[in-house]
Amino acid sequence: MTKIKLQEWMDGAICSLENSETPFLEVQVICASVLGKTREWILSHNELELGKDQVEQLNVLVTRLKNGEPLAYLTGQRSFYGLDFKVSPDVLIPRPETELLVEEAAAWLEENPHRRKAVDVGTGSGIIAITLADLCADLEMTAIDVSEKALAVAQENARQHQLEERIRWEQGDLLSQQSGPFDLILANLPYIPTSTLNQLDVIKFEPRLALDGGANGLIFIEQLLSQAVTRLLPGGAIFLEIESTLGEETLKLCQTIFPEAKTHLFYDFAQLARVIRIEI
Ligand SMILES: C[S@@+](CC[C@H](N)C(=O)[O-])C[C@H]1O[C@@H](n2cnc3c(N)ncnc32)[C@H](O)[C@@H]1O
CATH class of the missing domain: 1.10.8.10 (Ubiquitin-associated (UBA) domain)
Structure with missing residues (x-):
């Protein structure tokens, strides 16, 4: 032949x-x-x-x-913020939009050098927790996911970057098993409304658990914000990645739950509302 x-x-x-x-x-x-x-x-x-x-x-x-099928699942790998990450169908493929959250959180940590207790809620492949731990040598990071399989991928990624011991790994439902308190809460939670998600190709391959934000897309964000009221230290901050079409709605929700807080909406490279910062 x-x-x-x-x-x-x-x-x-x-x-x-x-x-x-x-x-x-x-x-x-x-x-x-x-x-x-x-x-x-x-x-x-x-x-x-x-x-x-x-x-x-x-x-x-x-x-x-x-x-x-997405290329990242075929090769089992995706780059994020200059680092390589393993991915499997148990985790969301890292998106470039999430780099904005990391960039703004890193800037906040630089401006607040005494605020080092951080938590990444819904860590998935671990990109947020691992990248920030890599950028900030004295960060005390906890990473949480409800999915055991996602946590295993995140831990493997941390090991690959010699950061496994720097991060506390917890399986759980949002912050329900954490008393904190934290200086910094980071979260890219599922935020696509169910009816929208059911029409997208992304649901054919990536985990529903990572994408489905319930009827209005906000159920996890609302639960997390309510839990954060008693777990965020004064002077602390929350960074949330959001669904771009829900920018104003999510901002209103943040202002209802944290009426005294300063909120800021960040736009991504495509000029879409992408990250909210809440400072108390
Ligand atoms: C949108 S993905 C984000 C993954 C990763 N942080 C990233 O930015 O690529 C959301 C993650 O939240 C996790 N998750 C969903 N519901 C959760 C819950 N109730 N508590 C904790 N994690 C949850 C999913 O398993 C998934 O890994």
């Missing part, structure tokens, strides 16, 4: 991904993942002859891509 060269296989795969907006990138990434090389290496070795097993593995991945 004649052997197929890397470039030939890539050309065929790119043509077959007719519904993708970024077929070149996706094909390079899956080749890099199967061959255990970088994308740069792939581009400079297009004459490589592929083995039978490699072609089989690549064909399986390209079929999964054609079926709409």
